[in-house]
Amino acid sequence: MIANYGFKDGSGDWYVAIDTDKCNGCGKCQEVCPVKILEVGPDEIDIFREEPVAFVKHEERKKVRYSCAPCKPGYGEEPAPCAKVCEPKAFSFSDGWVCLYGHK
Amino acid sequence: MADVKTQEFWRWPETNWVSPDIDWKKGKLITAGVDVGSVSTQAVIMVDGELYAYGNTRTGSDSPNSAIKGMGFALEKSGMKIENIDYCIGTGYGRVNVPMAQQSITEISCHARGANFMYGPEVRTVMDMGGQDCKAINVDDRGKVLNFMMNDKCAAGTGRGMEVFADLIRVPVWEIGPRSFQIQKEPPMISSTCVVFAKSEVVGLLESGMPENDIMAAYCSAMAHRIMELLNRLGVKEKFVITGGIAKNEGVVKRLEKELGIKTADRVWYKKEYVDRGYPFDTQLAGGIGAALFGQALLKMGKAKSARKA
Numbered sequence: 001m002i003a004n005y006g007f008k009d010g011s012g013d014w015y016v017a018i019d020t021d022k023c024n025g026c027g028k029c030q031e032v033c034p035v036k037i038l039e040v041g042p043d044e045i046d047i048f049r050e051e052p053v054a055f056v057k058h059e060e061r062k063k064v065r066y067s068c069a070p071c072k073p074g075y076g077e078e079p080a081p082c083a084k085v086c087e088p089k090a091f092s093f094s095d096g097w098v099c100l101y102g103h104k
Numbered sequence: 105m106a107d108v109k110t111q112e113f114w115r116w117p118e119t120n121w122v123s124p125d126i127d128w129k130k131g132k133l134i135t136a137g138v139d140v141g142s143v144s145t146q147a148v149i150m151v152d153g154e155l156y157a158y159g160n161t162r163t164g165s166d167s168p169n170s171a172i173k174g175m176g177f178a179l180e181k182s183g184m185k186i187e188n189i190d191y192c193i194g195t196g197y198g199r200v201n202v203p204m205a206q207q208s209i210t211e212i213s214c215h216a217r218g219a220n221f222m223y224g225p226e227v228r229t230v231m232d233m234g235g236q237d238c239k240a241i242n243v244d245d246r247g248k249v250l251n252f253m254m255n256d257k258c259a260a261g262t263g264r265g266m267e268v269f270a271d272l273i274r275v276p277v278w279e280i281g282p283r284s285f286q287i288q289k290e291p292p293m294i295s296s297t298c299v300v301f302a303k304s305e306v307v308g309l310l311e312s313g314m315p316e317n318d319i320m321a322a323y324c325s326a327m328a329h330r331i332m333e334l335l336n337r338l339g340v341k342e343k344f345v346i347t348g349g350i351a352k353n354e355g356v357v358k359r360l361e362k363e364l365g366i367k368t369a370d371r372v373w374y375k376k377e378y379v380d381r382g383y384p385f386d387t388q389l390a391g392g393i394g395a396a397l398f399g400q401a402l403l404k405m406g407k408a409k410s411a412r413k414a
Contacts, residue, residue: 004253004338013337015253044210045249047398048405061254 001046005056007065015094016068016082018054020045022090025052029082029091035067038082054090113276114267116349120159121384122181126151128188133403134412136178136189137214137395138171138205140198143235143263144349145174148392149182149189153400155378157182160388163235167198175204187414191403193395197236206411209398211391212239212252218394219345220247222385224374228341231331232390233350235263238331240338247394253338262327263349265299266356269323272303273316284320284355291318294326302326324355331356332363343369351387 006015020043027040037060043049060067071080073093083091128134131151139146141163149157159178163170171194175186186192186204194202195214202208211232219230225245232239242251270277291314296302302323309319327350344366350356351371361367371387373379402408 001249002251004251006253006334006337008333013333015337045213045252047209047213047402 003045003055005061005064007068009065009069014068014072016064017092017094019090020053022088023053024088025054026087028085029054032081032085034070034081037064037067113270113274116277118161118177119386120177120180122157123155123383125381126154126156128156128182128184133400134188134190135396135399135403136192137392137399138175138192138194138202139196139211139214139391139395140167140171140194140202141196141235143267144388145170146389146392147174147178148389148396149178149184150396150400153397155383155393158389158392160386167201168203170198171202171204185414188412190410190412191399191408193399195391195395207408209395212241213249214391214394214398215347216241216243216249216394217247217397218390218392219243219347221393221397222374222390223343223345223369226343227345227369229344231335231346233263233331233346233348235349238262238334240334242338242341251338253334265302266327266350266353268299268303269306272306273319275316275320280320280324281353281355283317284324286317287321290325291322293329294322297330320355324353325359327356328359328363331360335364340364340366342366345369347387347390349388
């Protein structure tokens with residue numbers, strides 16, 4: 001499953017996408033995220049999945065516009081820390097329709 | 105009927121229903137799903153995976169009471185009690201605050217599962233138009249989520265926005281859809297997506313003498329356009345369905361279909377017997393139905409234990 005956490009600001013539509021089929025639940029993204037919005041735990045979308053998975057914390061979902069903005073492609077470090085550290089390459093970051101970097 | 109001056113135009117009617125064809129006392133597994141949304145609350149009761157009863161109410165100021173009210177409303181005509189329910193799952197915005205629920209599951213999975221049950225396994229894209237946010241979901245033939253996308257917006261372009269708009273122009277919310285087509289020419293859409301700004305834009309349009317029906321059309325197309333943005337990115341596949349309250353507003357749905365070039369599936373039960381027996385079809389039930397079905401699956405798999413007290 002691909003979980004897209006999106007936001008929109010003056011510079012466009014942005015999406016942080018996590019491919020849960022690739023995610024191995026190692027939790028490295030959680031550590032490197034500068035604003036600590038990621039969490040690794042039981043998959044709440046696919047309730048039958050046994051392994052833990054990375055997701056954006058509940059209370060942070062409506063605020064990704066502020067928390068993820070510093071890592072936006074063209075603004076922050078590229079690729080973003082979460083995408084860089086992810087060994088199974090589950091993270092991607094895109095602007096609207098175009099996947100700017102990431103591993104889809 | 106309330107006095108016209110004090111009438112609240114956003115107040116859509118609450119409904120409940122009990123299946124006359126099922127005797128719940130003979131049922132083995134009775135599961136319930138309570139979908140406490142930001143605007144509406146639905147409680148759905150299913151007996152062995154068949155729809156038995158539902159209650160669709162407006163959410164009050166606190167989630168626990170809304171859940172209790174919704175459940176009470178669903179059980180009202182049935183003779184069943186909360187104690188007779190094997191497993192209850194809470195979902196929606198207020199899912200962690202459902203007192204009778206044994207577990208909570210996010211509304212994304214529940215709507216996907218519910219749409220699969222309501223519209224059939226051919227459903228590939230589900231758009232849940234809720235009260236305060238909208239989600240676009242791609243699903244497989246078993247109702248499993250493949251890809252989802254949610255907006256970070258508030259009430260912009262969602263059900264609550266429509267209610268606020270209804271109140272502002274003093275037209276009952278269920279009349280906006282049909283009336284938005286009684287126009288000469290399709291007007292340009294409302295440009296703001298924020299409800300507060302849209303409201304002031306509407307007030308401006310009213311002052312400029314624009315006919316009410318045209319303003320409704322402008323608001324509906326703004327909302328349709330707003331949903332388009334999400335769907336375009338996700339990729340819409342047929343069968344495409346809309347769940348949630350906005351699905352009942354043809355003004356938005358028809359304009360969205362026109363922009364997308366894809367028709368939404370007919371709002372009828374996939375199960376033939378439900379159609380033949382004349383079961384009411386309510387797009388708002390998807391979350392509750394999905395939750396109840398998950399409850400049944402969890403019980404069958406032995407991942408959950410029955411909490412039945414009587």
